Amino acid sequence: MSGKLIVFEGVEGCGKTTQMQLCCQWLENLGISVIVTREPGGTELGLHLRRLLLEKSEDKPVADVTELLLYAADRAQHVEQKLKPNLALGKYILCDRYTDSTVAYQGYGRGLNMSLIEQLNYIATAGLTSDLTIWLDVDVEMGLSRKRGDAVPLDRIEQETIAFHRRVSHGYSKLAAAHPSRIVRVDGSLSKETVHGVIQDILRDRLQV
16 A cells, blocks of 8 residues: 555544644645545445434433444444545545544543454454554643534534543543554644644654655
């Protein structure tokens, strides 16, 4: 595979969407072919799974293990239908969330078995890992405040308790410490222009863009 898989991770409201848009424009200006995608929802099947995962239903809650399996199903389809083919074409893929989200949210956030999560991640990806993961680190209260300021209602995950989001944030810290060659922390509380500049420097250094 000659392409590159660049993943953007972080808690709710960390600025992933904005930074992916800026990064896409910058890479395209350099003459690089770029694909922007997301999990869940990067395929037609994934869009249906995204709705099931993120819509809030008081009388029909999604069980934690069910949630984990739905994310794995979305990822398996995404890898086969979109990621692998575009990487083989030499494209740079900017992906909003990937395997680290499952570890952070379902592992640290929900408290599900880490070995099970690792096994499902491997099955869903067939071993495909990111070339680089940008972790946009922001305080969970700041991130949720940003989300509440949006016109879009909060989804099921965004409505979780502050304690849940703090566990997720801790999970990202542990992941970054465990995988320093793949995951790079970026201070997401800085201005969007400053954050974008930092990401440019990281891509130049890590991927020789």
